[in-house]
Amino acid sequence: MREITYSQAINEAIREEMRRDPDIVLLGQDIGVYGGTFGVYRGLCEEFGEDRVRDGPLSEAATAGFGIGLAVAGMRAIVEIEFMDFSPLILDAVANQASKMRYFFGGKVKVPLVLRMPSASKLGLGAQHSQSLESWFMHTPGLLIAMPSTPYDAKGLLKTAVRQDNPVIFIEHVRLYATKGEVPGEEYRLPFGSARIVREGSDVTVVAIAMMVQEAVQAAGELEKEGISVEIIDPRTLAPLDGETIVESVKKTGRMVVTHEAYRTAGVGAEIGQVALEGAFDYLVAPIRRVAGKDQPIPAGPLQDEVFPDRDKLAAAIRDLMEEG
Amino acid sequence: MREITYSQAINEAIREEMRRDPDIVLLGQDIGVYGGTFGVYRGLCEEFGEDRVRDGPLSEAATAGFGIGLAVAGMRAIVEIEFMDFSPLILDAVANQASKMRYFFGGKVKVPLVLRMPSASKLGLGAQHSQSLESWFMHTPGLLIAMPSTPYDAKGLLKTAVRQDNPVIFIEHVRLYATKGEVPGEEYRLPFGSARIVREGSDVTVVAIAMMVQEAVQAAGELEKEGISVEIIDPRTLAPLDGETIVESVKKTGRMVVTHEAYRTAGVGAEIGQVALEGAFDYLVAPIRRVAGKDQPIPAGPLQDEVFPDRDKLAAAIRDLMEEG
């Protein structure tokens, strides 16, 4: 099968959907001729024109509000936030408006809105450009949340996201943009709420988010040589979360590690841990462990590597866990 | 000992600190003659004048920024946000500035800033005025977070908060404002990171947050009649979290329920659950349970009662848990 990058996969998904549906409008900054801060939108402005690929002022809060308005008025908005670190600026629009509006209006409106935002890590840009903040959104009912880790998932989930009549938080990862993977040329869409078993194994379940999926695969390869069999699950969407697949896996392996780049405390790993605990308590032979971002501001420069989890830290945690029980 | 309300306790704490330290400035809306949306500041403007009790425009984002500026420039700002539901508007100031600034400036500045905000529930005001969003802040390193449940704790913790050289999120509860409790007339301050054992018990540990502490006490009273002995822990501060006290308790009881009004998914209950699991796995005889807010927008009107946890739901969960193991 042909291979394309994660970035191209996103570009294709949007291009295809925009060709299909003339009501889709893109909002954001630097999304016109520049093609998006990370080039994901390259060529879209040329194809669809400035009305639909609408470069706008540096006003994230109002831009998100405009997106909601477009959605409520029967169009479909896709809003790009340049870094997920800036998502606090749109959180009121998302958490107090988009995610609740249908409910407090008793079903009288719908809000087909996709908010795309890349999380980042290890870019060396420091404390304000290195965060993964999915936990805030997961703690906001009324949202759908996707966080793909491969080009295939990115395309399939984004196409599904764009056809939702609900607000979707679509979290990409800057360091994944250039990664390649197989993506069919034919139309396909992936359901939300269906985790992917990246690799089967019998000793320990690793639930890995976004960038950590690759790291987990590497770690699992290492550990296999040591006789430890790792099952890796990529939830792909955090809302809905496919708890069932996770629980089934933990029932099989009896051990779980959750890993994400986001800060450890009150991160999505805690939630996923609880889901596993609640569903598979009797099968657990050891405590659930988290291999996550350190709870501190992220330094610029190479020191940043210390705060992020990676294959080695993950492998070490798994080894420890195997010794515990 | 004399009894005063939670609201009076907060008022006293601020009054005493402002008398002691002329550099303390209050910012917010309706904090002047009106005395704060919930009357917590009554009399302060009269005593300290409009320069220090500074009623301002409805500009939460900039107000928080001003607070940071005051702090960085050597004063101490206390900013009131009228409902915690509006905290997204200040989240950039809090999460990208206040909590990180000392770090990314290599220790060159300090940010003595208190952000006071009440969470609310069951006021009948609907989806945008009923939320407890402490989880967002707990997922933000660099902050201290207090969430007192009694007048005594409110005063003692707030006085500590105001003397911190770090940003503090101080979460009150609208429905606690009128509750009374013993508060000594003499000066006292309470440390952050020290949980309160509200009630000792041997069968199950209940970690209860804010409004749920009272509910837990009621539930425990009921359950005692049924022969179930409940230990209740109020963490009082979420950052730092006194994991040790929680873990010790769970080691003793072997069972835990965490309860808070905030949405269940990715709420602080998940984090507290993981802390207990990581620390007391071998002692657990049943899975950790959460009795929390339903994951959905909150309706106005009496229907709201369905989404919030209460003593009955908590008691039922504890009974179930006792049957499980």
Added chain:
Amino acid sequence: MTDEAQHAAAVSPEQALGWYRQMVHIRKFEEKVVELSGRGLVSGSTHPCIAQEAVSVGCISALNAEDLVLATYRGHGTFLARGGDPKAAMAEILCRETGCCKGKGGSMHLCDPDIGFLGTNAIVAAHIPIASGVALANQLKKTNRVTLCLFGDGASCEGAFYETLNMVALWKVPVVLVCENNGYAISVPVKKSLSVPEIATRAQGFDMPGISIDGNDIAEVYETTRRAVERAREGGGPTLIECRTVRWERHSALSAGFYESREERKRWQVVDPIPRFRTVLTGQMAVQASVLEEIEQEAEEAAEDAAEFAIRSPLTGTAQLEQDIFA
């Protein structure tokens, strides 16, 4: 001749009487809500638009049936002026199943897309960019529909308002922004929150028209809005209209006083648009007092009917709890 009388001179007696009827209906409705709130029947609080009826009625009557409206928690009057069903509104305020939002929104969230009313909102200013996005959608779809957005003086201090001014001016979005400057945001008087005496001045920095008018002069509100709507419809872009008005005695039915003098609290009665407009009607338009009394009677009955309907309707039940979260 008063300003008011002069402005009204351009209006037909039917239209004038229609305005009066709407204003009185809104007034009676809101008085009923306050009464029901006093009886503990209103969930949470409620924010009467008493004394601001001329704004709602005046500007909404300048719209076509196809146009769209968004407003704030103090927006019962806008809902009714737009033709919203008072029964459905009252039932919503009382959180009944028959409410326009199935009783899940409450007093601060009224909505009825069938009449182009895209809802009221309880986060101050958040709906201003949303309304402008609605207007942008209509611009892109070339529907010729104009969107009207109402908000308060307090809202005009929020960042979302200014960001929106820039964007709508830049893109010539067909939105009319109506600021109801009633002098207060809860307890904060405008002189403590605004660096300029008139909110319309804000528009100057954005190269869009900003007009400050007497919001209790309904004919002026109508005429000013009509021109702004026309301008928007013709592609001329947005307008900011400041309607200077006076708030009813308190922020909400439940809120406390403390911050204003007794006279200040009664000031709304002095400028009350209803008696003012009654003078115009009975004066230059020679409407008989009995006609006005009939309207009053009819409005009282309508409010009473709405209240009865609401009270008799069942409170929204558990079956509704998990509905309408996702589409």
Added chain:
Amino acid sequence: MTDEAQHAAAVSPEQALGWYRQMVHIRKFEEKVVELSGRGLVSGSTHPCIAQEAVSVGCISALNAEDLVLATYRGHGTFLARGGDPKAAMAEILCRETGCCKGKGGSMHLCDPDIGFLGTNAIVAAHIPIASGVALANQLKKTNRVTLCLFGDGASCEGAFYETLNMVALWKVPVVLVCENNGYAISVPVKKSLSVPEIATRAQGFDMPGISIDGNDIAEVYETTRRAVERAREGGGPTLIECRTVRWERHSALSAGFYESREERKRWQVVDPIPRFRTVLTGQMAVQASVLEEIEQEAEEAAEDAAEFAIRSPLTGTAQLEQDIFA
């Protein structure tokens, strides 16, 4: 006589030469940073203020030693103009232990309270209310210190900027807001982001002075800022100064082009403040070319020294990781 020459006429040769020296030092410093970035030595990206030196130097030279400055990620020039140590800055940009923020901030976060420089920030516009809070503190403490805040045209579209304009105008906060309008926010040209041709116009809606000047005319920047600082110091309140300038060829050392023509990308060279001011110096001020060459040499050496110092300093190590989170 050019405008520039006219403006410079009021300035002493020493001051003029001082400005020139600072501009050249900044230029050489930034060129060195770009070079080191090309060599992979800069963590992340870096945002040169090349072609905007006249703004930093001009406005900062209008301050007293006691005054305070806050700026953006494109703020290396402001740090140096304020007297910041180039070695500490370069070491910071290279994330070394010897950096002014111990190498934990990087290129976008330079800070040195000892010289009244309260830091640069990487969230666009977030520092505008912070700077104003700093100014408010000084107003309350009656210190007589003025705070200067620099930011871009893009920042002027954020809600935090407008909310701040209202608050500083309302409270007469002693802050001078300097907007460096370099024509772009990354790829978005001002005509696509601003509803008005001049950012200074924004001030009109807030009842505060707004002045648009040629930001590459250092004497004009100085004189305009000097008056604004004086006004602020005397209790007259804030001023918004728009310095029209031109950005260096790209947003950052790493960012791509695509959005502008080749000529556009070279436009900064046409208006470059350094050769422009050199003409004034060698012309009406009769400064000898050799003096200027010496300055250039000295600046190059300083940049080289800073680079060497930084490169020789150890990268910030693990011992620093958990320091400075809490005070």
